[in-house]
Each structure stands twice: as C-alpha cells, then as structure tokens.
Amino acid sequence: METVVKIHAADNVVVAVTPIAKGEAVQAAGTAITAKDAIPAGHKMAIRPIKAGEAVVKYGFPIGNATKDVTAGTWMHVHNVKSRLGNILDYSYEPEKAGRPELPKKKGYTFEGYARKDGKVGIRNEVWIVPTVGCVNSIAVEIERRAQKFKTGTIDVICAYTHPYGCSQLGDDMRYTQAYLAGLIHHPNAGAVLVLALGCENNQLDLMKKAIGDYDADRVKFLTCQEVGDEIEEGVRIVRGLCAFAGQFKRTTQPAGKLVLGLKCGGSDGFSGLTANPLVGAVSNQLIAEGGTSILTEVPEMFGAETLLMNRCKDRATFEKTVQLINGFKEYFMRYGEKIHENPSPGNKEGGITTLEDKSLGCVQKGGTAIVQDVLSYGTPAVEKGLLLLQAPGNDLVAANALAASGAHIVLFTTGRGTPFACPVPTIKIASNSRLSADKKNWIDFNAGGLLEGKSMQQLCDAFFAFLMQVASGKRHAKSEVLDKHELAIFKDGVTL
Structure with missing residues (x-):
C-alpha cells in the first residue's frame, strides 16, 4: 500500500x-x-x-x-x-472542455422486479400509508399496526410514513410537501397506497389529488378521517383490500435499464473522493450504459465543481437549467444571510476535507462521466434516461428522501465516517475505507477501501454492480432496511403559520 x-x-x-x-x-x-x-x-x-x-x-x-x-x-x-468561492456567478457553456468520454459497454444485466401497470418496475412490493398532514400520523401508525395480519402473498412490508407538514404552510413549502408526497405515492416500490387525510388541513385532498395526477384506482385509495365515524376501522378495511391487490404481484426478469439509482454522500472523509465516490461513478456509468438512470443531488455540494457538470450538459437548454439550479440554491443561502462556502461539517474536516471545493470535487464524482440529460425540480419524477441533476440540499435525510420521491429505487450512499439512517427505499452504505467497513458491519453494505489496497476499479465495479442486482431482485437487503424508516424528511423553506 x-x-x-x-x-x-x-x-x-x-x-x-x-x-x-x-x-x-x-x-x-x-x-x-x-x-x-x-x-x-x-x-x-x-x-x-x-x-x-x-x-x-x-x-x-x-x-x-x-x-x-x-x-x-x-x-x-x-x-x-x-475557500475561493464567491456568490452568484456567470457561467459559459463549454462542452468541448468535458472531453465526452465513452461509457462502458452494455453487459446485459438483469434483475427480478415487480412490473407495474404504468410501465415502471418495483424492486420491493410494499403497502404504504401516506398522511397528507402530520395531524393524522398517530392514526396512520395505528392502522399500520392493526393491518399487519393482512400482509400476505408477495408483500414485503406494510408501512405508515409520518411527517410534521401539510398544514400552516405557505408558497413553496406547501408545493414542496405536495410534490414530495405525490412522488412517493407514485413510487413503484409501493404495490398499493392509502392516502390518509384529516379534512381541515391546508393540504386539502382535492389539492393533493391534483398534485398526484393520474393514478390507478385499484392501487391508490383515499380516506378523510373527519368524514367517517371510526377512521381506524375504516383505514384497516381499506388496507385489507389494498393488501389483496398488492399481494398478487410476482417478480419477473427485467433489464437493468429499468432501474433508477439515487447518488448521495454523507460523513465524507479524505478518502471519499479516492474510493467510494469514484466507485459509485463507475457503477452509475455502467447502469447508464445499460439504459438506466442515475440522479445526482446535494446542490450545495456541487458548488466549486459545478462547471464540470455544466460542460457535460447535453445542450444549452440543459446547461441553462443547471445554472439556475446552482445560482438558485446560492440565492436561497443568501436570503438567510448564510455563507455559501460554509458546508464541510466538523466530521468532514476531521476526516481531511478542508473546503467546500475539496468536498464538491469529490462529491460530483458519484455522477461518473455521463452526459447530463435533465435537471429536476424538487419532487419532480425522473422521466429521461441517463444522468439527471435534482434540486435538493445536502442534508442526508432530506436529500435521500428527495431521491426516493423522484423515483430512485435504491440510494447509493458513500461515507467515510458511517451513518445508520434509512429512507423509504433501500439505502446502500458504501465505505470509503476498510477500517469503517470493519468497525460498522451493521451499517456498511460494501467496502470501497479495497481501491487503496491493490484492487482495481473494474474488479470492484463488477462486484458492486452484481451486488446491486441481487438487492434489486430481493435476494439481498440493505443493512438500512432492518432499521426504522417511518419518518419522512421533507424540504422546507419559508414561514409556518
């Protein structure tokens, strides 16, 4: 070594x-x-x-x-x-500087997934209870508890998701909540969903339905607690029917190109940019070569490395959307009088990351070398194939949840220090160093530290991609899947009434 x-x-x-x-x-x-x-x-x-x-x-x-x-x-x-970072910048679109390297060859990877009526494929078959407002959280949890006896067939989990929002919110905050919940409701890992409302909240059910748009009436049901006598009894009755519907789905062989990966890092150290992030970049390149999709987020952790992404945009229109993504997030910081470059956490610094540019140049490696095909607003579903950028902060829970709401089947989470958190979709933790992998076997799913010990990138990429196909097929599970994933983390920016 x-x-x-x-x-x-x-x-x-x-x-x-x-x-x-x-x-x-x-x-x-x-x-x-x-x-x-x-x-x-x-x-x-x-x-x-x-x-x-x-x-x-x-x-x-x-x-x-x-x-x-x-x-x-x-x-x-x-x-x-x-740091050398400033505030709002003017950018030039210079695609010739990107080099446009070729992606790896397609290898024809497949996995066993659940085909849905809308053409999407799930890697889990779960029944979700999604509140429109935090006031009904306890009702959702009790419905979940009583409905466990109906978990039959191929259903993996019956889960109620709780959050504190949906009322007393204004402007973008309400739109963010609605967009996030709508994305979750459409997620293919949910075979069926009960949308649970109170009745008097700002996030009225008719408004929530507009955010949801078209939906399968067999798969998505609604309940307004103030409109029934015993909301728990009625909720359990509805979930029983949803379980009967979801339990019929069977796994079938699907091309890897149906998968969407979310790319995220947290608790980074000085090795993250040498091992775990480049490994995830290589896996992202391979998935995109297979016809799949990767979503890169954490906009503040693009500051200082943003031109690398801008020059890889497929066209000028996508470049302009990326400029707005970056400068829009800088304006968000500036509205609150916060310094744009105050990002590396105490743990980052202890691990060897000095400035935001240091962190960002390591962070964006998770996106590999693919062309940027689109830029997504918070809560917007992924439609284009290839590498996408998503509006969301660097906070681990909020960003991972945002990736799930945009359709990520799996979140690939690189870390140099470790973290146990879970989100609505399997969250794979990749260690940047072998010490962490050995010390936190109950957190870490894959060790990228072998890159410092003589293993080749191709060797680890092949092994990691095969591991992901097993996770997608339900043959293996992320360590995070045994932990509590009930609480949602939704982006908030504004006044609460």
Whole structure:
C-alpha cells in the first residue's frame, strides 16, 4: 500500500493513505519529501512550496488558496487554506472542455422486479400509508399496526410514513410537501397506497389529488378521517383490500435499464473522493450504459465543481437549467444571510476535507462521466434516461428522501465516517475505507477501501454492480432496511403559520 496518493498530475498536494509522522520521509511524485507536520490519514500534504494566495490544487482543480507561504511537506488544512468561492456567478457553456468520454459497454444485466401497470418496475412490493398532514400520523401508525395480519402473498412490508407538514404552510413549502408526497405515492416500490387525510388541513385532498395526477384506482385509495365515524376501522378495511391487490404481484426478469439509482454522500472523509465516490461513478456509468438512470443531488455540494457538470450538459437548454439550479440554491443561502462556502461539517474536516471545493470535487464524482440529460425540480419524477441533476440540499435525510420521491429505487450512499439512517427505499452504505467497513458491519453494505489496497476499479465495479442486482431482485437487503424508516424528511423553506 502506498503512503500517499497524488490524484492528478497537476496537483500540488497528495493525500495521506496512512498517518504520517512529523519528520517522516515519504515518496511523493517520485521525490522523497520530509513531513514538516504530523499528517492524519485522509489529509493533504504539500509536495512543493505554495505561496500565500496561490491555489491549492487537488483532483486537478483549485480547492482553495493558501493563507500563508508553505514548503513541501506541510500539512494543508483549515489552518492554512481558505475557500475561493464567491456568490452568484456567470457561467459559459463549454462542452468541448468535458472531453465526452465513452461509457462502458452494455453487459446485459438483469434483475427480478415487480412490473407495474404504468410501465415502471418495483424492486420491493410494499403497502404504504401516506398522511397528507402530520395531524393524522398517530392514526396512520395505528392502522399500520392493526393491518399487519393482512400482509400476505408477495408483500414485503406494510408501512405508515409520518411527517410534521401539510398544514400552516405557505408558497413553496406547501408545493414542496405536495410534490414530495405525490412522488412517493407514485413510487413503484409501493404495490398499493392509502392516502390518509384529516379534512381541515391546508393540504386539502382535492389539492393533493391534483398534485398526484393520474393514478390507478385499484392501487391508490383515499380516506378523510373527519368524514367517517371510526377512521381506524375504516383505514384497516381499506388496507385489507389494498393488501389483496398488492399481494398478487410476482417478480419477473427485467433489464437493468429499468432501474433508477439515487447518488448521495454523507460523513465524507479524505478518502471519499479516492474510493467510494469514484466507485459509485463507475457503477452509475455502467447502469447508464445499460439504459438506466442515475440522479445526482446535494446542490450545495456541487458548488466549486459545478462547471464540470455544466460542460457535460447535453445542450444549452440543459446547461441553462443547471445554472439556475446552482445560482438558485446560492440565492436561497443568501436570503438567510448564510455563507455559501460554509458546508464541510466538523466530521468532514476531521476526516481531511478542508473546503467546500475539496468536498464538491469529490462529491460530483458519484455522477461518473455521463452526459447530463435533465435537471429536476424538487419532487419532480425522473422521466429521461441517463444522468439527471435534482434540486435538493445536502442534508442526508432530506436529500435521500428527495431521491426516493423522484423515483430512485435504491440510494447509493458513500461515507467515510458511517451513518445508520434509512429512507423509504433501500439505502446502500458504501465505505470509503476498510477500517469503517470493519468497525460498522451493521451499517456498511460494501467496502470501497479495497481501491487503496491493490484492487482495481473494474474488479470492484463488477462486484458492486452484481451486488446491486441481487438487492434489486430481493435476494439481498440493505443493512438500512432492518432499521426504522417511518419518518419522512421533507424540504422546507419559508414561514409556518
């Protein structure tokens, strides 16, 4: 195993694979360099002198500026590097800079899934109870409890989803709630859905139905609690019928191109951009080669790397939508007086990520090298095939839920520090390092740390893709699927009455 990794030929820093002691001599870029400081694993070391104000370069791009003169062997982190990011920017569409690399060859992967009447395919067959408003959460949970005896046939789970929204909301907040819930109701992993309303909420059922649009009346049923005598008894009766409908579905062989993957990271460390994120990018490339779809979100974690995505847009119209996606989220930060570059968390920094650019350049690797085909507003369903960008924040729960609402069957979640959270769809945790994978076997589904230990990208990509086909077929389950996924996380931006 190498002591340090230089990611790109233009870099003036390397990443420590193992801790480097002060005074230790390491081979970096063909030269022996003596460490001037103790450098933790995952952190950066300068490999040549860098003057104050000069760019610190990693991944071949600036991740910030040095705040003081440093010599080769210096630990480069928050104490001597600052972000270069500004506020609203003007962008130019320069597709020639993207290189347009070819995708891998199609291999004809298949999985066993549930074909739905609308042409979509589910990888789970569940019955969901979805409240229109938080006031009926306890009713939904009680209906779920009493309805468990009707879980027959191929039904995996009967689950009530709870959330605090649907009333006292204005403007975009109400639209976000409706769009999110509508996306969840249409999700193919749900064989049947009960939409549970109170009756007096702002999110009136007729408005919710407009957001839902066309639906299969056998698959989706509605109940307004204020309009019946015993809402729990009536809810259980409806769910019994929905279970009879959903339990009839059988798995059939489907092409991998029917799958939609959500791409997300959290608790990133200095290895995330070397291992887990590039691995997910390779898997995304393979799925798109198979005719499938990947959705990349976490807009604030595109700041500083956004031009890489913009130049990969299929046309100028998609480029303009991407510009609005980026600048629109910056305006959201600015409305609340927040700094655009204040993103890396304490855990990110401890793991070796210094600036938002450092984080973003690692983050966008999850999107692989495919062309950006479309940009989705929050709660909008994925329609186009290929790589899509989605409006959502970086928060793990909100972003993963947003991916599910846009149709992701599985969320691929890369992490350097680990997290146990679950969302409505299987959420696969990919470790950036072998230590985390060994320590958190109950959280981690796949280890990308082998890339630092001699395994090839193609070897791990093939193994991971085969693993995903097993998850999609129900032959394996994500570690997160045994955890509680009842509570929804919906994006909020505005006044509550």
